[in-house]
Amino acid sequence: xxxxxxxxPRSDARANRESILAAARETLAKDPRASIDAVARAxxxxxxxxYGHFEDRAALVTELIATGAQRFNAIAxxxxxxxxxxxxxxxxxxxxxxxxxxxxxxxxxxxxEHVASTAAALAPVRRMLLxxxxxxxxxxxxxxxxxxxxxxxxxxxxxxxxxTRAPMFTASVTDARSIAVRAVLSLGGxxxxxxxxxxxxxxxxxxxxxxx
Amino acid sequence: xxxxxxxxPRSDARANRESILAAARETLAKDPRASIDAVARAxxxxxxxxYGHFEDRAALVTELIATGAQRFNAIAxxxxxxxxxxxxxxxxxxxxxxxxxxxxxxxxxxxxEHVASTAAALAPVRRMLLxxxxxxxxxxxxxxxxxxxxxxxxxxxxxxxxxTRAPMFTASVTDARSIAVRAVLSLGGxxxxxxxxxxxxxxxxxxxxxxx
DNA sequence: GTTAACTTGCACAGGTGTGTGCATGTTTCT
DNA sequence: AGAAACATGCACACACCTGTGCAAGTTAAC
Numbered sequence: 435x436x437x438x439x440x441x442x443p444r445s446d447a448r449a450n451r452e453s454i455l456a457a458a459r460e461t462l463a464k465d466p467r468a469s470i471d472a473v474a475r476a477x478x479x480x481x482x483x484x485y486g487h488f489e490d491r492a493a494l495v496t497e498l499i500a501t502g503a504q505r506f507n508a509i510a511x512x513x514x515x516x517x518x519x520x521x522x523x524x525x526x527x528x529x530x531x532x533x534x535x536x537x538x539x540x541x542x543x544x545x546x547e548h549v550a551s552t553a554a555a556l557a558p559v560r561r562m563l564l565x566x567x568x569x570x571x572x573x574x575x576x577x578x579x580x581x582x583x584x585x586x587x588x589x590x591x592x593x594x595x596x597x598t599r600a601p602m603f604t605a606s607v608t609d610a611r612s613i614a615v616r617a618v619l620s621l622g623g624x625x626x627x628x629x630x631x632x633x634x635x636x637x638x639x640x641x642x643x644x645x646x
Numbered sequence: 647x648x649x650x651x652x653x654x655p656r657s658d659a660r661a662n663r664e665s666i667l668a669a670a671r672e673t674l675a676k677d678p679r680a681s682i683d684a685v686a687r688a689x690x691x692x693x694x695x696x697y698g699h700f701e702d703r704a705a706l707v708t709e710l711i712a713t714g715a716q717r718f719n720a721i722a723x724x725x726x727x728x729x730x731x732x733x734x735x736x737x738x739x740x741x742x743x744x745x746x747x748x749x750x751x752x753x754x755x756x757x758x759e760h761v762a763s764t765a766a767a768l769a770p771v772r773r774m775l776l777x778x779x780x781x782x783x784x785x786x787x788x789x790x791x792x793x794x795x796x797x798x799x800x801x802x803x804x805x806x807x808x809x810t811r812a813p814m815f816t817a818s819v820t821d822a823r824s825i826a827v828r829a830v831l832s833l834g835g836x837x838x839x840x841x842x843x844x845x846x847x848x849x850x851x852x853x854x855x856x857x858x
Numbered sequence: 859g860t861t862a863a864c865t866t867g868c869a870c871a872g873g874t875g876t877g878t879g880c881a882t883g884t885t886t887c888t
Numbered sequence: 889a890g891a892a893a894c895a896t897g898c899a900c901a902c903a904c905c906t907g908t909g910c911a912a913g914t915t916a917a918c
Contacts, residue, residue: 444886444893465757467679469875483895485877545677577838580825584815588808588829595807596800603796613792617800617833626789626835656863656916681905695865697907 451487453477455501458494459538466541470494495548502535503555510558518570519624520636522589525563526618527639530597530611537598563590570622577623585622592621612640663699665689667713670706671750678753682706707760714747715767722770730782731836731844734801737775738830739851742809742823749810775802782834789835797834804833824852 457477461468470491474484488494509528514521529536543552564586570576577585596617600610612633619629633639669689673680682703686696700706721740726733741748755764776798782788789797808826816822824845831841845851 441887441892446886447894450894470877471875480896481876482878482897486894491876577832579828579838579842584825587811587815588825591807591811592804592829592833595803599799599803603799613796613800616791617804620789620832620835621804621829623832623838625837625840626791628837630791653862653917658916659864662864682907683905692866693906694867694908698864703906 447487450477450479450483454479454484454487454494455498459498459534462495462498463534463537463541466545495542495546496551498538499542499548499551499555502532502539505532505535506555506559510562514562514566517575518566518573519575519619519622519628519632521566522563522570522576522622523615523619523632523636523639525559525566526593526597526615527611529559529593530614533597533601536594540594540598560586560590567622579623589618589621593618608640615639659699662689662691662695666691666696666699666706667710671710671746674707674710675746675749675753678757707754707758708763710750711754711760711763711767714744714751717744717747718767718771722774726774726778729787730778730785731787731831731834731840732848733778734775734782734788734834735827735831735844735848735851737771737778738805738809738827739823741771741805742826745809745813748806752806752810772798772802779834791835801830801833805830820852827851 454473454477458473461473461476470484471481473494474481477484484494488497509525509532512524512528539552539555542548564582567576567582567586567589571578571582571585580588593614596614600614600617601607603613604610615633616626616629619632620626624632666685666689670685673685673688682696683693685706686693689696696706700709721737721744724736724740751764751767754760776794779788779794779798779801783790783794783797792800805826808829812822812826812829813819815825827845828838828841831844832838836844
């Protein structure tokens with residue numbers, strides 16, 4: 435039998451696939467219900483060509499969520515220290531570094547039926563945050579006027595909000611990150627002077643390194 | 647000439663109009679792009695009947711925004727005291743009382759072309775908040791690690807988030823309001839113990855009265 | 859009880875988005 | 889250079905939403 439030699443996939447096709455993913459990440463983060471056509475055009479392709487790379491709108495979104503989940507997993511795998519407040523600041527700074535993904539996941543989770551998969555993507559970060567909160571409350575370095583679950587959710591909602599919105603407040607990227615981190619620390623119960631002191635004591639939070 | 651006696655409008659029609667407004671406020675707050683049919687059904691009417699009360703989808707939304715703006719105006723007209731921190735807490739508590747409107751305006755502003763009218767509706771509250779922030783910063787009772795405009799926006803975004811989300815965190819309504827108020831105070835720079843003390847010193851914040 | 863106001867259901871036109879089939883070019887691999 | 893992979897534009901069916909016209913039924917006003 436003559437074997438029908440399966441030719442290797444073309445290289446430009448792979449590049450186009452990446453273009454679509456990038457364009458979709460950017461476009462859907464702004465407007466989660468942007469049309470497929472808008473995404474395709476943003477990627478410099480036709481709508482018809484996009485369907486050659488992805489079965490479905492759902493398939494495209496699912497893949498975006500998957501890569502987001504991957505980055506969140508990486509963040510949640512970072513080691514923690516003895517200082518819950520510093521860990522919280524670090525977590526906020528790292529989420530800032532993954533701002534695009536945060537924005538996408540938040541936008542998609544809000545309005546689509548992808549709630550389940552986005553929740554799964556966020557799960558490891560949620561676990562980490564809850565642990566940080568518990569540790570901080572145990573030694574009174576984080577607020578104890580609400581239970582750990584509630585505080586964790588408050589911080590989560592706040593982080594989501596500030597990470598996605600802070601860039602609109604100021605021109606400087608460094609400022610925006612610093613603002614987001616300090617706002618999260620404030621939600622943790624620290625006074626603004628404590629937060630400022632903590633950020634000063636850990637200059638790595640504002641370095642490029644923590645943004646990856 | 648015989649005057650064609652214009653009969654008075656029927657009373658059930660007026661009631662239905664209110665039903666539509668209430669249903670729209672609730673439905674559109676959850677999903678700003680819910681269909682007219684969904685709104686009409688939620689009000690117990692047919693889609694066709696709704697068009698007897700409102701010209702347009704836009705007309706319906708515009709009226710919702712208008713009544714929201716009215717409540718915000720009322721909030722912004724309340725007198726202020728000498729203590730910026732207490733004023734901030736009071737503002738948060740009052741916004742909590744208008745949670746439905748906050749939620750609606752936020753949802754509609756996000757995704758529609760009503761950005762201009764929602765911004766106008768929020769303007770008086772924004773003015774008040776900015777003034778509170780300026781006064782608080784002047785006497786160092788609110789954080790001074792960011793300029794007034796930025797801090798005001800941070801607080802605004804946080805207030806929006808917590809007012810609309812806090813109800814999902816806890817079963818108790820009183821708890822949710824208290825949490826929202828304390829979170830806002832934290833964003834203002836207070837430590838959680840200061841916030842707690844402040845709330846305790848002003849029990850009216852948690853009374854029914856402040857919810858109107 | 860009669861009339862006018864109101865509601866309902868249906869049908870229709872127009873708009874936008876999705877996903878597919880197909881013929882026609884263009885680019886990459888070998 | 890030739891074949892397979894890929895992109896494009898068009899047409900189509902389907903679905904959902906909007907806003908309107910109209911006939912028939914129901915309800916409140918007088």
